Amino acid sequence: MAETLGSMKRTHMSGTLRTNNIDEEVVLMGWVQKRRNLGGLLFVDLRDRSGIAQIIFDKDISEEAFLKADKLRGEYVIGVKGVVKTRESINKNMLTGDIEIFASELKIFSEAQTPPIYIEDEDEVSENLRLKYRYLDLRKPKMQKNLMFRHKMAKITRDFLDENGFVETETPMLGKPTPEGARDYLVPSRVNPGKFYALPQSPQLFKQLLMASGMDRYFQIVKCFRDEDLRADRQPEFTQIDIEMSFVDIEDVLSMNERLLKKIFKEMMNIDIQLPLQRMPYSEAMERYGSDKPDVRFGFELTGLNELVENCGFKVFSDTIKNGGDVRGINIKGHGDDYSRKKIGKLEDYVKTYGAKGLAWIKITNEGPTSPIAKFFSDEEMNKIIERFEAKEGDLILIVADRPNVVFDALGHLRVEIAKQLDLLNKNDYKLLWVTDFPLFEYDEEEKRYVAKHHPFTSPKEEDLHLLETEPHKVCAKAYDIVLNGVEIGGGSIRIHNSELQQKMFKALGLSEEEAWEKFGYLLEAFKYGTPPHGGIAYGLDRFVMLLTGNDSIREVIAFPKTQNASSPMTEDPSTVDKKQLEELHIELALEK
Template sequence: MVELMGNWKRTHMCGVLNLAHIGQEVTLMGWVHRRRDLGGLIFIDLRDRSGIVQVVFNKERCGEEVFQKAEAVRSEYVLAVKGAVVKRDPDTVNPKIPTGEIEVVASQLKILSVSNTPPFSLEDDINVSESVRLKYRYLDLRRAEMQRNIILRHRITKWVRDFLDSKGFYEIETPMLTRSTPEGARDYLVPSRLHPGKFYALPQSPQLFKQLLMLSGFDRYFQIARCFRDEDLRADRQPEFTQIDIEMSFVDVDDVIALNEEMLADIFKKALGIELSLPLPRLTYKEAMERYGTDKPDTRFGLELKDVTDLVRDCEFKVFSGAVASGGSVRAINAKGCAVKFSRREIDSLVDFVKNYGAKGLAWIAVEHDGLKSPITKFFTEQQLSSILQRLEAEPGDLLLFVADKDDVVFQALGQLRLELGRRLNLMDKSKYNLVWVTEFPLLEYDEEEKRFVAKHHPFTAPMDEDIQYLDTDPARVRSKAYDIVLNGVEIGGGSIRIHTTEMQEKMLNVLGFSKEKAWQRFGFLLEAFKYGAPPHGGIAYGLDRLVMMLADRDTIRDVIAFPKMQNASDPLTDAPSEVEPKQLKEVHIRVDA
């Protein structure tokens, strides 16, 4: 049954045919999307990456032999068809597809490949487990929505390359086999056959090499870079991912942000037809945390946090006054209109919700037309309650929600509660694309487990000039020249101005707990390079997968990666990771301790 192409050449893609092609003889090649047999007529929807077109097999016109082949055709067979483009009768026009005004009347047919019945329907919005989709990813990728995602990814990548090329950037590849460095996620290690007992690491990012390129005088670099991180299981992370990696010399924060805003405006215009209003808004890290409870704020809706610590420090409600006395804070969200919208059961569900994020509970006050309803109002004076209502701009019908604890718990709990309220109240408008820069991140954060400071971003981020004086005496106070770009509550990119002197890099590593000897052992090549004339430099890296996911309006990055891994970093398609032959292990001097 299967035939060779012979000298047949495809003349057109299926999805491009339209009224302008009427009367033309065409040769099409693709997959059978659907087949309908009406006796003397067989209709086949033929699909390729450009779309679908209806092909008609009329026994009287194509002949008995061709018609018999068409009768044998089934879904996902691969066909080559020759025929004439004709206009459909008005009552058979299909407005749902671009080719719906025409059809191809077949004269010849070749069956290039047959297919088993697919394990799931190759339609959009299918209801099938992700593990099955990934096991048969080559079939999943035939679906129109998946092809749109991958094509969009290609186009965004090309637009980035074109834009950066127009701005004087060079695309330069950096090594995939490098040395392991501390800080950050775990490395994927690669044993060396030629150097027994030693290992390469796959890059978590091209960070150090792109800094060395600035020292090399290339001035403006970019790369569509593959990166690898051996992270613990997380819902939407991949062990291998792609960055849009950018670095520039002789710049400060405003220079990097300005160029990237221009690039984002170009992408949004081409991908979505949206004109971004520049400059984009900026929030400092401190302001983002205090207003939204997160450094990844979704600014499409309000429900901002309000600090009422000063109003309740002397109240008789010990949950509040006790939190303040121990150095914490009390903050609240005014859920407008929710005193009416939410039942007591729904309010109780919010109490349970915040407990998932470390809060011991959630206090609430319902503002009703005839007064306040709450189990806690009896602990406050009239003046205290009046001040709270004024601070929260409360009106009848509002539901006031409070968390009291250490700042990090309050921010985490209320930040997540704000998002949950946004979901329940349908405030997350998918037609909006709100971009915001978050700047002035803390340079360091204290790790309670390791009992030391760790880098908030990475150890090569420069401190703000006016805060350098606090590095020795109050490291937690030091702000950095770091910046993230956030889209609808999702961080799509982040970067910083880098340290570019040996002295400052040594000081930074010392604050992180590295002795001078250990710092030079780990990063000596960089510290040495800084001694030979390092320009001030900085850059940014975007998660390409996340950016495409957001612009394609998908819920997971796995939908915009051709061959992603499962949440546990396994690949059901190839059954990776897998065992290897003992001989292979011996060659790289490894014994498995099972």
């Protein structure tokens, strides 16, 4: 029968006891990690969030406690009273390895069946099973450590922002569907039949309205929702650190956030990051790394070949350039011998997943260059290519010829993939940089129109305003992303704060004045009554914590995440609803027709 606490009150957490607690009477509560019966003595490892303590049940101290302890099994929940003593055989692998507790009283609060997964960090169970029994998975020390790390990081952030005049303000979870960005999660309104709310993809409009309201500095650690295809660093619901400031320009926002980042790295990682952080224009990031979130922990930078190969005998290169394409490559310095023809073939398959049609290669050996495309080039042409890459014996040159966006995408991912294969990515080497001067627009091939690179409220640079209606592709934005080890952990911009410019932006995006007012009228209306210049940033808290804890998936740092098909094996959602609920919402399912 399960016992209650009664007069037993916990005095310490199991993992906090040390030699300075010797001879103290303590009360611990937690889960049985394991139990060992050595005849007249019973040893129990008692686990709670703070760690493990060894409990000894001795018949000579309390026969009643000893007999009850003999019934204990893994994951029983118990309370123990006893005296802390010096441990005879010290365990240097445990924080409490210098002490042990001789028990005088035991209460069994809850018995447990054999768990379907082991409560151990090294349990190799499938992720689906881990998520089905997430409440057991979360008992593992590494998972509790991740969640406590996340808590502390959020607290440091809150404290810093509070000290710098930011006011934490909640914004609505039920809002208006938006036409830009990812797909919305829609919520039907029972009291307004046929109408829907949308869960927020971000609090973007509301934080701008808070600036218009005179709040001056706002922040929020907030849930956001996007109905998009999932991967390791995406979830349908995720958490942002949302920050907005009035009367600022880019330098003000970057400076404030650099101080926040410095505080986080110092207090969470004991790392002193040097300020100011590196800054890199978007165009340079793409030219050198093929990515707007470059990983700068290693080399393998992109090198252009267009003028060297535009008239060469290799039609794949020359025809690509004639058709407006691009030819670029990377030099895998010193690692040519690591890649056989078979391995290079796998690299070719890899770049094809990013749209590339193929992968040309040149290996520099002690007998000179060897390559399946060498026959198409004169010695002089080949030497110029090798010289362009500064290639030496032992190097491997990999080249992609295609549309510019395909070349950047393929080579940008390829350099990272090769760095992974060669074990060049040190998780304890943290490289932060700002990527700035993004294009304001990008062209959507499917919709055949320009869309906002970030969002439609991003301010263009003043010097590019005259290009907004005539050459929108040349306009740069007052936008910036913060990148850590090749992962975008945050992004923001200076916002448009006057109606006239905002209307021009909507026009460039193909929205008529009527459509703009229909979708964003409340923001445009607010701009009429005096709005300060303002800007901000939003961090992906899950991604940030994932990187600092050395994990490869944000599911490791979220208490109850979804699988890659946006479902929960534990709660079995999403699920069907009964017909009465649908009728109340005036909804009829198409699949039932």
